[in-house]
Amino acid sequence: MSLLRRIPLPILLLSPTLIFLTLFFVIPLVQVSGLAFQSPDSVFTLSNFDRMVSDIYFDGALRNTIILLILIIPVQLVLAFAAALIVNQRRRGSTFFLYIYAIPLGISDLAAGLIWLSIFTERGYLNSILHNLGILERPLIFLSSMTPKWMVAAIVLTEVWRATPLVMVILLSGLQMIAKDYTEAAETFGCTWWQKVRYVILPLLKPSIQSALIMRTMLAFQMFGPILVLAGRQLPVFASESYYWYTTVRNPRVAAAYALMLMALSVVATFLYLLLLRTKDEQVGVM
Amino acid sequence: MLRKASSLFLLVLLAVSLAASAFAQEITFSSTQFVPIEEQEFARNHILAPFTAETGITVHLICEDDGPFFDRLIAEARAGRAVSDVFGTLHGNVPILVAEGVAADLGDITSIPGRTYISEFVNLGKMEGKQVYVPWMQAxxxxxxxxxxxxxxxxxxxxxxxxxxxxxxxxxxxxxxxxxxxxxxxxxxxxxxxxxxxxxxxxxxxxxxxxxxxxxxxxxxxxxxxxxxxxxxxxxxxxxxxxxxxxxxxxxxxxxxxxxxxxxxxxxxxxxxxxxxxxxxxxxxxxxVLTGIGITQGSQNFDAAMELIKYITSPDVQVQVLEGTGFFPTTLEAVDHIPEGPEKILASAxxxxxxxxxxxxxxxxxxxxxxxxxxxxxxxxxxxxxxxxxxxxxxxxxxxxxxxxxxxxxxxxxxxxx
Known part of the structure; x- marks a missing residue:
């Protein structure tokens, strides 16, 4: 007890997090770097990165990883913001809406992929419905390398459906922290609803938007289940290539190189968000 | 008095549980085959359950993809603690196991009575001078x-x-x-x-x-x-x-x-x-395609594991496996016994x-x-x-x-x- 007392309180409070991060993040990170930068006989090498970059799937994986991000994140942000605004009105039934909206949060990404696969396959629900309505004569094949746009659309839809609630929950908690005084003051000055959202709520919500964006972007980089189910290797991304090199090719070194690429992308994205969405001092501690 | 009775009771309990564990042997069978859920169900109910009824040996079947299968068996071998007793996998996967010291030498398998393994397959199962697997199924x-x-x-x-x-x-x-x-x-x-x-x-x-x-x-x-x-x-x-x-x-x-x-x-x-x-x-x-079934180096249950291997490659069980999973027998005796039915359609092709x-x-x-x-x-x-x-x-x-x-x-x- 006396020993514990001598440690400053902040460090004591931080220590569980620090221990956790060291065990499950820092140490694996060092190990992964070791794998990626070493040959099997433990000599420093860049050959694993060479192998990765010269692989025929690399260019596609880089492109797809970024395209999916650019398509998914803005859509999710807008939808989540709209939903958070609705729930925050606290009208009758808004709690019910919140629960319904949050259901996909409880579903694993692989299961979400399977649900949408049953919709989009050649004999899936979408084709059946369109066929029964007489819109289609024969089923369309959505998920094939000949229709990459449909494949991307299916993945974006799955991911938006699955992960928007996460963004919404973060934004909602941010909205609830904004003191009523601000919006009431805006109303007193005759602001329209749109002006209120644009000039009062959005700026005050910036810290929440920032953390939601950082979290969502990192998770989107790691997105994997839906892609594997809906597109297989026809739409490679960094995360699925890393998995493929580890499990199928059984080359953990190239897999580690892909994992480091993912981390580098995540770090760059986080840095950009911190820079672009910098929060001014007066916006912190709004209560 | 009460104390004496209760300690006697504990002693009896201990003796009974020791005896039970001596009779009810348990082995673990790791396989990259039978991964689809219907095949697992088939293996548990129609192959392993009758085996347990016949021999009293309980089998824990673990079916998984190549990645986790290798990771676990290799980790067990490196740690010197073989939790898995029996492994079953593709012929092409076995060299990886042999290189990591996972596979034990099974000795002469041609003398096992009641079946003649196709000799080409027996030779394929010899690696580094050891018989590392018994031909299990082919496809x-x-x-x-x-x-x-x-x-x-x-x-x-x-x-x-x-x-x-x-x-x-x-x-x-x-x-x-x-x-x-x-x-x-x-x-x-x-x-x-x-x-x-x-x-x-x-x-x-x-x-x-x-x-x-x-x-x-x-x-x-x-x-x-x-x-x-x-x-x-x-x-x-x-x-x-x-x-x-x-x-x-x-x-x-x-x-x-x-x-x-x-x-x-x-x-x-x-x-x-x-x-x-x-x-x-x-x-x-x-x-x-040949799959082999072998025993891990350092398994504590070598004899029970061998019992399972003999059972699972006996001609009747092989025909059953064909009906249950579509894998064909590796013994000359079983090939002649495939009955008419859906399997025959594939078998004839x-x-x-x-x-x-x-x-x-x-x-x-x-x-x-x-x-x-x-x-x-x-x-x-x-x-x-x-x-x-x-x-x-x-x-x-x-x-x-x-x-x-x-x-x-x-x-x-x-x-x-x-």
């Missing part, structure tokens, strides 16, 4: 068609002696007459299309699986594949097994592993017909394929050790580059050949037959 890849497709068979083509040119013509006629592509290939991430490239097409067109990788004959083969691809169902890229697309009539014509076609014939035996893979200029190449006069048997490569997994992706990547991305054939082949050569040379492995 191959054949073609299967919806009987409706037979109406469109090109004139003069014999289903049991089809050529790759006739297959192309058939696929073209089907697409033009029915309005959509009707040929399917299992080219999804868990599909086995890579096996068709190295074990069927390459030897049929060039005479070799590896050596003739970038020869003019190989270029001709890739030109053929680009042509064929025009009639291949575009969803092929997500399919792992062809039984569902055949059942749903998304395709009428498919190539796949026998075990991945079984569900179709079983569901609807009258609708489908199985037949040998086509032949190319050099002959009718096909793969024989398998035996016709094996007996074809222009047949070439392709074996999976051995000796690639820890880099075995890199072999098939080299062929699949070549397909992706040439057929899907439309890259120049000769250049792509030269670049991939360099990687392929490096793989075999750096591991000191010999090229597989042929």
């Amino acid at each position: 191959t890849y054949v073609m299967m068609a919806n009987k409706k497709a037979l109406d469109y068979l090109p004139e003069g083509a014999d289903l049991n002696a089809l050529t790759y040119d006739e297959l192309l013509e058939w696929a073209r006629i089907l697409q033009e007459e029915t309005g959509g592509p009707k040929l399917g290939l299992p080219a999804g991430p868990s599909g086995l299309f890579g096996r068709m490239l190295h074990g069927y097409l390459y030897p049929s067109f060039t005479g070799y699986q590896v050596q003739a990788f970038n020869t003019p004959e190989a270029v001709e083969m890739w030109e053929y594949l680009k042509e064929l691809n025009r009639f291949v169902h575009p969803s092929s890229g997500i399919w792992a097994a062809m039984s569902d697309p055949l059942l749903f009539e998304e395709v009428w014509l498919a190539w796949d592993h026998t075990a991945r076609l079984t569900a179709a014939v079983r569901e609807n035996p009258d609708k489908f017909i199985a037949f040998p893979a086509p032949a190319g200029p050099k002959g009718r190449a096909f793969i024989t 398998v035996s016709r394929q094996a007996d074809s006069p222009d047949g070439i048997v392709s074996l999976l490569p051995v000796g690639l050790g820890g880099r075995t997994g890199e072999f098939v992706p080299l062929y699949l990547d070549t397909y992706q580059a040439i057929v899907v991305m439309n890259r120049p054939i000769q250049e792509t082949l030269d670049a991939q050949w360099a990687l392929l050569q490096d793989l075999f040379e750096s591991m000191g492995a010999e090229y597989p037959n042929p």
